[in-house]
Amino acid sequence: MSELDIHQLLDLVNTRQVEPGDERVRAITARIVGDLFQTIDEFDVNPDEFWAATKWLTRLGQADMIGLITAGLGFDRLLDIREDEADRAARRALGTPRAIEGPLYIAGAPLHQHEVKLDEGNEGKGQPLVMEGRVLDVHGNPVANALVDVWHCNELGRYSHFDPDQPDYNLRRRIQTNAEGAYRFRSFLPPGYAIPPNSPVSELFSLLGRHGNRPAHVHFLVSGAGKRALTTQINIPGDTFLDDDFAFATRDGLVVALEPVQSAAGYESLGVDRPFTRVRFDFRLQDALSEDEATPASRYDRAA
Ligand SMILES: [Fe+2]
Numbered sequence: 001m002s003e004l005d006i007h008q009l010l011d012l013v014n015t016r017q018v019e020p021g022d023e024r025v026r027a028i029t030a031r032i033v034g035d036l037f038q039t040i041d042e043f044d045v046n047p048d049e050f051w052a053a054t055k056w057l058t059r060l061g062q063a064d065m066i067g068l069i070t071a072g073l074g075f076d077r078l079l080d081i082r083e084d085e086a087d088r089a090a091r092r093a094l095g096t097p098r099a100i101e102g103p104l105y106i107a108g109a110p111l112h113q114h115e116v117k118l119d120e121g122n123e124g125k126g127q128p129l130v131m132e133g134r135v136l137d138v139h140g141n142p143v144a145n146a147l148v149d150v151w152h153c154n155e156l157g158r159y160s161h162f163d164p165d166q167p168d169y170n171l172r173r174r175i176q177t178n179a180e181g182a183y184r185f186r187s188f189l190p191p192g193y194a195i196p197p198n199s200p201v202s203e204l205f206s207l208l209g210r211h212g213n214r215p216a217h218v219h220f221l222v223s224g225a226g227k228r229a230l231t232t233q234i235n236i237p238g239d240t241f242l243d244d245d246f247a248f249a250t251r252d253g254l255v256v257a258l259e260p261v262q263s264a265a266g267y268e269s270l271g272v273d274r275p276f277t278r279v280r281f282d283f284r285l286q287d288a289l290s291e292d293e294a295t296p297a298s299r300y301d302r303a304a
Helices: 006-015 023-042 047-062 066-072 075-089 200-208 299-303
Strands: 111-113 115-117 128-137 147-151 172-176 182-188 217-223 230-235 259-261 276-280 283-285
Touching: 006 023, 047 066, 047 200, 066 075, 066 200, 111 115, 115 172, 172 182, 217 283, 230 283
Parallel strands: 111 172, 115 182, 128 276, 128 283
Antiparallel strands: 128 182, 147 172, 147 217, 217 230, 259 276
16 A cells, blocks of 8 residues: 555554554554644644744754753643642642752752852842751651752853853752751842743744743752652742743742841851841652652653
């Protein structure tokens, strides 16, 4: 059979095989290919449009921006919603809400005990911030020696490693909690930021009539012995895009309160010497059901 209509072609694409392959991959690929065939047919996509789309995908990969488009099209939040649903279905005790990792996490940040000047090398930039709290289990017991991996953007909304103008691990640290599960760090209130202009992502967003802004936030990957590693973020209140995040990541319980503090007493070891903004936040970790759940790894490392 050499002459085919659309349905015969789709059937051939999805049924040809010379060895068993992977049943799940075969089934999911068949669904996606079928949906795309249908989309092309229904919208009368012409060859120029199709090949423009494939070129766009190539450029997206070359620019290492697939992790940005997944966030902007809701897939990252979708996965969190599904994890939440799985937790509820399994009647697992819930901890601090999870939030998206984003594409900008880097493993292996310098490790410190109990507290750190996260903003070292960035002094004088932005409004001084101290964030402090404890890592707890779902019953409220402290998790000693837990790891709080924290990262946020610089005053220009850019992240070290991805921005060649910043030193390695700038504004990225890991803090090991003390016996009471306590951590604290000094930094500055980071600004919100937008997707890079003149990029494959901004091209699509302009065609979709969407903005690419994220409200101000700080990312965390929190873990502890026997506890389920938690990827989350806190949002800074008052941001224009707080409820209109390009990545749909704002969640109840993660928008923190900002407390103005006049006296630096008690914060000398963090080098605080003027009025600052304090954020108090406790992380609550679920019990891990497996070693894999307890492993603090980026989503890409986990997938590998
Ligand atoms: Fe971010």
